Amino acid sequence: MNPKLSVLADARGGWFSRADATAAGYTDSEIRRRLRTGQWSRLSRDVYVEPTGAPAGETSWDRARRLHLLKTRAIVNRMGPGAVVSHQSAAVLHGLPSWGLDLSKIHVTKPRGRTRSDMLAEVHRSRFDPGEVTAVDGVPVVTPARAVAEATCASSYEVGVVLGDAALHNRLVTRDALVATADRHAGWQGSPAARAAARFANGLSESVGESRLRVLMANHGLPEPDLQVEIRDRSGRLIGRVDILLGGVTIVEFDGATKYGDAQSLVAEKWREDNLRALGYQFVRVGWQDLDHPRTTASRLREASLAAGANIRPARLPPGGATTAWRRR
Numbered sequence: 001m002n003p004k005l006s007v008l009a010d011a012r013g014g015w016f017s018r019a020d021a022t023a024a025g026y027t028d029s030e031i032r033r034r035l036r037t038g039q040w041s042r043l044s045r046d047v048y049v050e051p052t053g054a055p056a057g058e059t060s061w062d063r064a065r066r067l068h069l070l071k072t073r074a075i076v077n078r079m080g081p082g083a084v085v086s087h088q089s090a091a092v093l094h095g096l097p098s099w100g101l102d103l104s105k106i107h108v109t110k111p112r113g114r115t116r117s118d119m120l121a122e123v124h125r126s127r128f129d130p131g132e133v134t135a136v137d138g139v140p141v142v143t144p145a146r147a148v149a150e151a152t153c154a155s156s157y158e159v160g161v162v163l164g165d166a167a168l169h170n171r172l173v174t175r176d177a178l179v180a181t182a183d184r185h186a187g188w189q190g191s192p193a194a195r196a197a198a199r200f201a202n203g204l205s206e207s208v209g210e211s212r213l214r215v216l217m218a219n220h221g222l223p224e225p226d227l228q229v230e231i232r233d234r235s236g237r238l239i240g241r242v243d244i245l246l247g248g249v250t251i252v253e254f255d256g257a258t259k260y261g262d263a264q265s266l267v268a269e270k271w272r273e274d275n276l277r278a279l280g281y282q283f284v285r286v287g288w289q290d291l292d293h294p295r296t297t298a299s300r301l302r303e304a305s306l307a308a309g310a311n312i313r314p315a316r317l318p319p320g321g322a323t324t325a326w327r328r329r
């Protein structure tokens with residue numbers, strides 16, 4: 001890629017148009033040849049990227065997210081005034097997790113005009129309440145609170161909890177704003193899930209896995225857990241901070257990936273776990289594969305709590321969320 005086109009593409013995050021390429025001196029035959037040989041890839045009609053710009057070791061989901069962001073910026077740029085990035089595209093633009101989101105199309109909302117859908121974009125029509133539109137890197141986008149509500153309505157309660165947890169954890173929204181936005185749009189299809197997820201969201205969850213695990217636990221009647229708990233010994237020395245403390249006696253930690261990159265870290269984690277067990281805590285680790293077997297995982301967690309002598313009773317959760325929960329007496 002010649003320097004002129006490279007500078008332009010870098011300024012846009014990696015994409016460039018056919019018009020950009022021809023203005024930089026490329027002919028139509030050169031563009032076709034570069035597409036044919038794989039030097040360039042077609043992002044959408046007359047919009048391209050250079051595959052060599054992809055990070056080394058990029059995972060399939062990271063690639064899907066990166067390309068969705070590139071398409072989003074390219075499409076909104078061509079739609080003209082009034083187009084606002086919305087739904088799951090807005091969630092990704094705000095840096096929220098893409099787990100469970102359908103990234104096959106770019107979602108844009110306009111206050112006027114007709115709705116339409118094609119292979120690349122879904123154009124919605126909706127009014128915006130005051131304060132519901134902001135900008136990310138110059139791109140007009142709905143606020144994080146509205147993006148969470150929209151994406152939840154278009155997906156599921158569990159996705160809404162993941163998004164709400166992340167938005168709160170990253171301080172993109174307040175709990176009041178999350179709930180108020182979901183309530184304000186109670187007429188949307190799927191809004192009961194959005195309203196319930198907003199109320200269940202907790203900014204102490206630090207990962208997609210922890211958020212999904214909280215939903216699993218609530219759905220299967222386990223105690224409402226305490227999150228990110230510091231545990232100390234009798235002298236007051238900090239033994240460790242745990243992801244989830246269930247029933248006051250069972251430590252549940254989500255292992256989403258290999259966390260211990262060297263022997264020293266592994267020894268430190270072993271010391272931590274041994275000392276927590278010595279204080280009488282049960283210890284359960286949960287991974288991604290366990291989330292695919294919710295009943296088995298819930299049974300394992302319940303048995304660990306019962307073995308530790310947790311005394312529990314049933315309690316009702318907010319409407320639209322999980323069916324029942326358990327609270328310690």
